[in-house]
Amino acid sequence: MFSLNKHYIIIIVCACLSYQVISARGASVSVGVNQEDDDFLNGTFPEGFMWGYATAAYQIEGAWNEDGKGESIWDHFTHRLISPIIDGSTGDIACDSYHKYAEDVELLKALGANFYRFSISWSRILPNGTNDVVNQPGIDYYNRLIDLLLENNITPMVTMYHWDLPQALQANYGGWPNESLVEHYENYARILFENFGDRVKYWITFNEPFNTCELGYGLSIAAPGILGEAIQPYLCAHTILKSHAKAYRLYESEFKPTQNGQVGITIDTEWMEPRNSSNPDHEEAAERARRFKHGWFAFPVFFGDYPPVMREMVDAASAAEGRNQSRLPTFDDNWKTLLNGSLDFLGLNHYTTELVAPGGLCLFPGWSCDQHVTKTKDPNWEGSASAWLKKVPWGLRKLINWIKDTYGNPKVLITENGWSDAGNSGLNDTQRIGYYTDYINNVMKAVILDGCNVQAYTAWSLMDNFEWANGFTDRFGVHWVNFTDPDRPRIPKASTVALKKIFDDNGFPEEK
Ligand SMILES: *[C@@H]1O[C@H](CO)[C@@H](O)[C@H](O)[C@H]1NC(C)=O
Ligand SMILES: *[C@@H]1O[C@H](CO)[C@@H](O)[C@H](O)[C@H]1NC(C)=O
Ligand SMILES: *[C@@H]1O[C@H](CO)[C@@H](O)[C@H](O)[C@H]1NC(C)=O
Ligand SMILES: *[C@@H]1O[C@H](CO)[C@@H](O)[C@H](O)[C@H]1NC(C)=O
Ligand SMILES: *[C@@H]1O[C@H](CO)[C@@H](O)[C@H](O)[C@H]1NC(C)=O
Ligand SMILES: *[C@@H]1O[C@H](CO)[C@@H](O)[C@H](O)[C@H]1NC(C)=O
Ligand SMILES: *[C@@H]1O[C@H](CO)[C@@H](O)[C@H](O)[C@H]1NC(C)=O
Ligand SMILES: *[C@@H]1O[C@H](CO)[C@@H](O)[C@H](O)[C@H]1NC(C)=O
Numbered sequence: 001m002f003s004l005n006k007h008y009i010i011i012i013v014c015a016c017l018s019y020q021v022i023s024a025r026g027a028s029v030s031v032g033v034n035q036e037d038d039d040f041l042n043g044t045f046p047e048g049f050m051w052g053y054a055t056a057a058y059q060i061e062g063a064w065n066e067d068g069k070g071e072s073i074w075d076h077f078t079h080r081l082i083s084p085i086i087d088g089s090t091g092d093i094a095c096d097s098y099h100k101y102a103e104d105v106e107l108l109k110a111l112g113a114n115f116y117r118f119s120i121s122w123s124r125i126l127p128n129g130t131n132d133v134v135n136q137p138g139i140d141y142y143n144r145l146i147d148l149l150l151e152n153n154i155t156p157m158v159t160m161y162h163w164d165l166p167q168a169l170q171a172n173y174g175g176w177p178n179e180s181l182v183e184h185y186e187n188y189a190r191i192l193f194e195n196f197g198d199r200v201k202y203w204i205t206f207n208e209p210f211n212t213c214e215l216g217y218g219l220s221i222a223a224p225g226i227l228g229e230a231i232q233p234y235l236c237a238h239t240i241l242k243s244h245a246k247a248y249r250l251y252e253s254e255f256k257p258t259q260n261g262q263v264g265i266t267i268d269t270e271w272m273e274p275r276n277s278s279n280p281d282h283e284e285a286a287e288r289a290r291r292f293k294h295g296w297f298a299f300p301v302f303f304g305d306y307p308p309v310m311r312e313m314v315d316a317a318s319a320a321e322g323r324n325q326s327r328l329p330t331f332d333d334n335w336k337t338l339l340n341g342s343l344d345f346l347g348l349n350h351y352t353t354e355l356v357a358p359g360g361l362c363l364f365p366g367w368s369c370d371q372h373v374t375k376t377k378d379p380n381w382e383g384s385a386s387a388w389l390k391k392v393p394w395g396l397r398k399l400i401n402w403i404k405d406t407y408g409n410p411k412v413l414i415t416e417n418g419w420s421d422a423g424n425s426g427l428n429d430t431q432r433i434g435y436y437t438d439y440i441n442n443v444m445k446a447v448i449l450d451g452c453n454v455q456a457y458t459a460w461s462l463m464d465n466f467e468w469a470n471g472f473t474d475r476f477g478v479h480w481v482n483f484t485d486p487d488r489p490r491i492p493k494a495s496t497v498a499l500k501k502i503f504d505d506n507g508f509p510e511e512k
Pocket of ligand 8: 507508510511
């Protein structure tokens with residue numbers, strides 16, 4: 001997940017102005033629609049449903065320059081002279097999982113997790129991003145982790161890219177907007193499949209490419225911190241989609257026949273609810289927002305090309321700006337074929353809901369403006385420690401149903417869902433328990449009442465960790481971590497008990 005760093009609100013105030021103008025006006029019309037959850041459902045998930053926890057390398061590993069690891073864009077970003085991180089912190093040590101991974105596996109076991117979704121740090125394997133130098137100690141680290149998971153009957157699920165590009169690829173190529181990265185990503189993917197594919201059967205090529213591109217290369221609030229919303233995010237997304245397709249096809253042709261694993265991509269989105277659900281213009285705006293956010297990445301991997309509404313609107317905006325070329329690049333037929341159907345499962349990260357209405361004042365061109373929508377929150381929604389994260393459990397059920405209807409009921413793995421509290425909130429995290437209970441209950445409704453093909457649920461996160469631009473201020477863990485103690489002890493919160501019960505029960509059975 002990602003939240004806007006308060007330091008940067010001032011810089012992007014122009015981008016937000018359009019939202020705020022409308023938001024002040026819109027708040028009064030946003031309520032009154034009956035969006036209440038229906039009753040709690042007792043029942044269980046189908047047999048074989050998978051339960052797990054997720055983390056990401058930069059957020060937990062630490063050891064940023066140990067044993068031959070190269071610098072990543074997040075190392076570089078957090079080490080800037082003027083810190084872009086709200087509390088000035090870095091992931092240099094984070095949860096120290098590079099040294100404490102065995103304890104993490106113990107925690108997962110105690111929680112009754114069937115699988116663990118973690119990410120591999122590209123620059124720990126290839127210090128300079130390219131495959132001319134392979135760092136064996138990096139390979140050894142992930143071998144130890146994978147083997148220990150398997151010894152404990154916990155299935156490894158690997159995210160191949162969770163935002164930490166090797167800095168050398170940023171410095172030498174300008175990062176993801178440069179198409180040269182497709183080849184480097186494919187080489188990296190091959191090294192992962194070759195070294196770990198005998199034991200790893202779930203591969204996620206990219207985590208939340210929206211955030212990599214829009215926040216990293218557009219709004220500059222994530223690494224590498226580049227401001228250039230008009231074109232850079234669209235080029236970044238284009239390279240990432242091609243890289244995904246190449247890795248998928250590589251696995252399909254050279255590894256799948258013997259390794260029998262699955263490859264997917266994790267796309268994040270809020271549920272986009274029309275602000276006024278009886279106004280067709282609001283419903284149309286909400287659908288546009290869904291396609292600009294989720295469809296930007298999902299349409300190409302399911303159908304081979306960007307959503308038609310993006311093509312029309314970005315082309316039109318580009319022409320109106322006097323450009324001779326659309327800001328949204330095009331795929332030729334060869335790329336369309338490689339992309340079309342390039343996933344064995346869809347990874348879904350979801351946290352919250354937006355209310356969407358048409359319009360918005362556009363001050364500079366880019367993804368936010370291109371879709372002509374305004375997003376607001378209902379002030380009645382329960383809030384977390386993160387300004388962007390409000391509890392709207394029915395939004396997840398609606399989103400899963402929309403995915404079923406839009407993409408033909410694909411296999412979905414929920415790869416992240418979770419709740420933040422603040423540093424001093426203690427161990428009795430009743431709000432988090434309420435969030436998980438109600439969100440998981442809505443997933444169950446989508447599966448057993450609506451026939452949606454969701455096969456796994458992943459809680460974010462195993463423990464408090466480095467929350468990107470928000471540093472250590474927003475805590476998403478079911479374990480509390482003391483970041484001032486050099487030993488980084490992990491202390492269970494009350495939610496560990498509640499989630500273990502849901503996992504063990506496979507849902508919410510009637511009490512006998
Ligand atoms: C990686 O790049 C750095 C800086 O460009 C360079 O000093 C170093 O020699 C490179 N390392 C390898 C192993 O090629
Ligand atoms: C991509 O990187 C190569 C190698 O550094 C460079 O020659 C080229 O100009 C870059 N392309 C763009 C679009 O930045
Ligand atoms: C919602 O939209 C309908 C249809 O356009 C309209 O009649 C109604 O007044 C709107 N409700 C609010 C609260 O704006
Ligand atoms: C994608 O594949 C489907 C069937 O497999 C085909 O009908 C469709 O035309 C393809 N789309 C593109 C853009 O190639
Ligand atoms: C389009 O405009 C850019 C500069 O804005 C120029 O470099 C490029 O050559 C133009 N392309 C065509 C096809 O006219
Ligand atoms: C946790 O908080 C809830 C609600 O505030 C309270 O009812 C409960 O007794 C607390 N549990 C513990 C162990 O303190
Ligand atoms: C966190 O660790 C520091 C250093 O060991 C210690 O002084 C402090 O009491 C710990 N905080 C808590 C809440 O345990
Ligand atoms: C339904 O599930 C909840 C949550 O596990 C449980 O507390 C409740 O007792 C169950 N209801 C019935 C009727 O068994």
